[in-house]
Amino acid sequence: MTSDVTLFVNPTAGRGRGARAAQPAAAALRAAGFSVRTVLGTDAADALTRAREAVRDGTGALIAVGGDGMANLALQAVAGTRTPLGLVAVGTGNDYARALGLPVLAPEEAGRAAAEALKGARLRELDLGRIGDRWFGSVLATGFDSRVNDRGNRMRWPRGRFKYDLAILAELATFKPTPFRIALDDGPVRDIDATLIAVGNGTSYGGGMRICADAEMDDGLFDITVVGDCSRTTLLKVFPKVYKGTHLSHPKVTVHRAAKISLEAAATTGYADGEPLGPLPLTAECVPGAVGVLVP
Incomplete structure (x- = not known):
């Protein structure tokens, strides 16, 4: 060494x-x-x-x-x-x-x-998500959460976390589910309306929002959380539960596990680890043991 x-x-x-x-x-x-x-x-x-x-x-x-x-x-x-x-x-x-x-x-x-x-x-060998030549460790976000990021990034004031709270309120005012095309592994393409689709190698984003609460970072699979075509009222009820991961039991929420996912949606940006990737479509693959991380 x-x-x-x-x-x-x-x-x-x-x-x-x-x-x-x-x-x-x-x-x-x-x-x-x-x-x-x-x-x-x-x-x-x-x-x-x-x-x-x-x-x-x-x-x-x-x-x-x-x-x-x-x-x-x-x-x-x-x-x-x-x-x-x-x-x-x-x-x-x-x-x-x-x-x-x-x-x-x-x-x-x-x-x-x-x-x-x-x-x-002491190293922990962890999986990573890969989209083209870009890697991510935690969560790929698309849909409502990525639109909040888009809006927050355009705002010059206020600064810090409060900016994104305001962005959430602004997006809720014009909220409607997004038509997605989704394919898991080598399965068929499906058309669904969803509030958001989060692809988790890790469990959380946004400073503790456990959107993919059961994700394991070394199992070779993504946990894919799909929040369906819920109303604004339902979204407001479900949203606070994400901090404890209890949203996963809501009937409008489904979780899938796959090593590969393809996503397509109009006027939708993908964000990985909070960083913008650009507009969909995109395909993400889970790469086992792609990085060794120093752990206690």
Whole structure:
């Protein structure tokens, strides 16, 4: 095991927490005997290029400092390689780290946990979702939730989580189910009207919304949650249950398991780990053991 590791830092994560978190995380790794290099990048594309260079040069681990967006960017560099991924989760949502039981909003503790995992060679081999050449670790969102993201991303005010609460209210005002075409594995194409379809490698998105509550990250399958053609009133009743995962028992909600899914819907964006993929159609595949993650 090389003693050189790379901190992959998003300085803007969590309203600046990313930049502040890098120092205590690095200090904890150095105290454990590791040599730490920091990668920032001028933008996402430049940062990813630098992260891929670190992986290619044989870094002992790529440790993402930020939120789910930074974890997702790091996955693009380490997926399919033998370089382990570490997480210092200091963003807004941190769903990937939460699903793995890693420290959240505690950078020094996260740095120590990564160091201990490296010294003990403790890796958890996890599946990833793949859409073309893009990878994701948690949830692919389409439908109502992706429209909320679209609207929230267009809003300049307010900032933070409250912006997305307002986006939800605005989308509810014009809410109607979306006509989807869906195919699971190599099965037939079906036409359905759905409020949303969430494809879960992990369990949650949006900072703890357990939309795919029973998903396992190492079973080779997606958990696919389909919220059917419910009314606005039904959606308002079901929505709060998503934080505990109890929405899965509602009669308008069905869960499917598959290793591959194809989705098509007009004027609908796909978001993976909270990051926009572009408009549907798309096909996602579950790739077993695509990444090794440092775990306590």
